[in-house]
Amino acid sequence: MFTGIIEERGTVAAVARSADALRLTVHGPLAVTGARHGDSISVNGVCLTVVGMADDSFTADVMAQTLSMSTIGSLTVGDTVNLERAAEVGDRLGGHIVQGHIDGTGELLAATPGEAWSVLRFRLAAELARLVVDKGSIAVSGVSLTVSTIGRDDEGDWFEVSLIPETLSATTLGALEVGDRVNLETDILARHVERLLSFGSTRFGSAS
Secondary structure, three states: OEEEOEEEEEEEEEEOOOOOOOEEOOOOOOOOOOOOOOEEEEEEOEEEEEEEEOOOOEEEEHHHHHHHOOOOHOOOOOEEEEEEEEEOOOOOOOOOOOOOOOOOEEEEEEEEEEEOOOOEEEEEEEHHHOOOOOOOEEOOOEEEEEEEEEEEEEOOEEEEEEEEOOOOOOOHHHOOOOOOOEEEEEEEEHHHHHHHHHOOOOOOOOOO
């Protein structure tokens, strides 16, 4: 479990691809502090399991399902990624509950700079749009953000987030360009509510 508060920007050190999987090595001195084999680290919002470590880097295996649902498969050596270690019990929850289970990807449509913040607009699939609400929480490449606006145009659904300079400089979001893809994780509460509603009242027995 994560909070969406990025601890460090790491660098992809190695990528080993196979037919339906990928082994990723990431340089992240803070991320490996106190880490052990089998621990979870969020990489651009994707929960990965540590299978190997060095003094300042870690290695994780990425399966086909994760590659198909996220942007991890497009990473190359030298790319910068957002890193967060799993939350410890008793920590303050500075962001929101983030599982590291990506629902899909989004595309940056526009970045509008302001005096004190920048507004980023992302395209997202219709099946994810129904889980995103105005002023609700969403994780974009692992960063816990508040949705500032939602909308739809002729091309489909979109949402906006307003980012302060600290978020832009401390994460990879500040370097995004129009057309770049990001990993999206919707609010876990919204996903559970949608699942329950999909059954309808006939699927649940009534008390007598």
